[in-house]
Amino acid sequence: MTDNKKVVEIIKVMAEIIHENAQFLTDLDAPIGDNDHGINMDRGFQKVVEDLPGVENSDIGAILKKTGMDLVSTVGGSSGPLYGTAFMKAGAAVAGKNEIDADDFLDIMDAAVGGVQLRGKAEKGEKTMLDAMIPAVEAIRKGVDAGKTPAEFLADGVEAAKAGVEYTKTIIATKGRASYVGERSIGHQDPGATSFTLLLESIAALYD
Amino acid sequence: MKKIINETSQVEDQMVDGLVKAYPEYVRRIDGTTVVVRSDKKTGKVALISGGGSGHEPAHAGYVGKGMLDAAVAGAVFTSPTPDQVFAGIKEIATDQGVLMVVKNYTGDVMNFEMAADMARDEGIKVDEVVVNDDVAVDGSLYTVGRRGIAGTVFVHKIAGAKAETGASLEEVKAVAEKVIANVRSMSMAITPCTVPAAGKPGFEIAEDEMEIGIGIHGEPGTHKEKMQKADQIVDQLLDKILADIDYAGSEVAVMINGCGATPLMELLIVNNHVSDVLKSKNIKVYKTLVGEYMTSLEMEGFSISLLKLDDELKGLLDATADTPAFKVL
Numbered sequence: 001m002t003d004n005k006k007v008v009e010i011i012k013v014m015a016e017i018i019h020e021n022a023q024f025l026t027d028l029d030a031p032i033g034d035n036d037h038g039i040n041m042d043r044g045f046q047k048v049v050e051d052l053p054g055v056e057n058s059d060i061g062a063i064l065k066k067t068g069m070d071l072v073s074t075v076g077g078s079s080g081p082l083y084g085t086a087f088m089k090a091g092a093a094v095a096g097k098n099e100i101d102a103d104d105f106l107d108i109m110d111a112a113v114g115g116v117q118l119r120g121k122a123e124k125g126e127k128t129m130l131d132a133m134i135p136a137v138e139a140i141r142k143g144v145d146a147g148k149t150p151a152e153f154l155a156d157g158v159e160a161a162k163a164g165v166e167y168t169k170t171i172i173a174t175k176g177r178a179s180y181v182g183e184r185s186i187g188h189q190d191p192g193a194t195s196f197t198l199l200l201e202s203i204a205a206l207y208d
Numbered sequence: 209m210k211k212i213i214n215e216t217s218q219v220e221d222q223m224v225d226g227l228v229k230a231y232p233e234y235v236r237r238i239d240g241t242t243v244v245v246r247s248d249k250k251t252g253k254v255a256l257i258s259g260g261g262s263g264h265e266p267a268h269a270g271y272v273g274k275g276m277l278d279a280a281v282a283g284a285v286f287t288s289p290t291p292d293q294v295f296a297g298i299k300e301i302a303t304d305q306g307v308l309m310v311v312k313n314y315t316g317d318v319m320n321f322e323m324a325a326d327m328a329r330d331e332g333i334k335v336d337e338v339v340v341n342d343d344v345a346v347d348g349s350l351y352t353v354g355r356r357g358i359a360g361t362v363f364v365h366k367i368a369g370a371k372a373e374t375g376a377s378l379e380e381v382k383a384v385a386e387k388v389i390a391n392v393r394s395m396s397m398a399i400t401p402c403t404v405p406a407a408g409k410p411g412f413e414i415a416e417d418e419m420e421i422g423i424g425i426h427g428e429p430g431t432h433k434e435k436m437q438k439a440d441q442i443v444d445q446l447l448d449k450i451l452a453d454i455d456y457a458g459s460e461v462a463v464m465i466n467g468c469g470a471t472p473l474m475e476l477l478i479v480n481n482h483v484s485d486v487l488k489s490k491n492i493k494v495y496k497t498l499v500g501e502y503m504t505s506l507e508m509e510g511f512s513i514s515l516l517k518l519d520d521e522l523k524g525l526l527d528a529t530a531d532t533p534a535f536k537v538l
Contacts, residue, residue: 072291072323073292074290076287076288076290080320081291081316081320084323119319
């Protein structure tokens with residue numbers, strides 16, 4: 001499905017898309033969080049890109065691990081540990097591999113979701129990034145099992161993630177800072193679920 | 209915004225340097241970090257690390273020294289430090305007996321410290337944690353992530369630090385820290401807001417004749433705003449909530465009257481005058497009282513009351529020697 005060179009390309013696209021959407025993500029965060037999600041994610045991915053030359057010839061596991069470590073040390077707040085853990089666990093799932101297939105990709109996504117759940121102690125339905133991640137991974141799994149191409153199963157994943165973002169508008173936050181505003185969080189889409197969807201779209205953008 | 213600072217981006221850095229330059233006999237800074245550690249590393253005991261955002265001075269670096277913390281990690285103002293910073297602190301102070309992290313209950317703090325613990329465990333360092341949640345003001349209804357950790361955290365630093373100094377095991381130090389957490393309750397109020405330097409404007413607004421009850425240490429909203437009252441009435445209100453939460457009747461307590469950063473000591477003493485009388489009338493014996501600035505919120509004007517219910521073990525550890533820049537029992 002991809003080799004380490006392509007993973008580097010994907011991460012660069014992620015950084016571009018996060019940068020383009022930094023203000024949008026921050027604006028989403030203002031009413032229910034602390035008004036910095038886009039700024040923080042953008043700062044983190046800029047650091048990731050800055051450090052890519054040092055790892056671009058490494059295996060995919062090492063590239064993902066370094067990405068996670070950079071996010072952890074630069075994003076801050078809760079998103080840093082959450083995305084950082086997601087990438088580090090993803091890296092551990094494919095440690096030593098220079099090329100991965102669709103099943104490896106599923107392992108990456110499962111590890112990322114597991115990492116976010118472990119770190120955030122959250123479940124689906126609490127208005128967090130998991131509300132986009134979990135349905136997206138399930139859609140991708142169905143696609144892989146049905147023998148679909150990467151372009152097809154990634155498109156399925158993006159569609160499910162977007163539906164998940166819409167779902168977050170309808171529910172009350174019970175985790176993280178958004179839980180502080182309680183019922184007032186209804187009607188707002190979750191910034192973390194939104195940024196995850198953008199990252200998945202970044203991967204899909206390189207398959208057609 | 210009017211503040212005695214240089215550039216807003218330098219606030220945390222220059223604060224840490226200023227502390228280290230003032231107290232070189234107690235603390236030093238780990239290069240390239242905002243981590244402060246004891247200048248004489250103590251081995252043969254469990255090492256304690258705590259921290260959080262800056263803006264709470266003298267917490268947390270002021271409590272680094274004999275009988276309290278071995279390291280304190282300072283994040284940006286009111287922002288959790290990142291795991292790599294916490295990890296740098298853990299690595300520096302780690303002993304064979306292990307490291308105990310004292311974390312206040314905020315989502316970001318808990319995650320960043322737990323990640324640092326994972327990184328340390330990967331390198332074979334024994335790490336455990338306790339999470340302090342002493343604030344009775346906010347509960348499940350508003351803050352579903354649980355109660356916040358506020359000034360009662362300083363009692364955890366003191367008592368767990370004293371226990372560690374005896375050479376107790378990590379399990380024993382953790383157990384006594386958990387005992388403090390189970391027996392300490394706090395609540396705050398404020399009459400002015402505070403301004404995070406990078407934000408440039410106050411975090412909330414409050415009318416001249418109003419006060420905010422149950423406020424957090426980052427100026428987060430509390431239970432409600434109401435008209436300003438006399439000191440004794442404010443004390444009654446805070447104490448009612450604390451005393452309703454656990455049964456203190458007939459027990460001995462340690463009292464902390466904590467200033468939020470811009471409260472005159474005169475007013476803190478007026479607060480304590482009534483706290484002491486109320487406790488006496490309720491048959492609660494005051495074993496020890498601390499009045500001063502222990503866990504501040506920049507220049508916020510207000511105070512918190514913390515009550516720690518004591519047993520013989522906690523009394524002994526509270527009285528044990530501590531020698532740090534901001535807390536001394538000699």
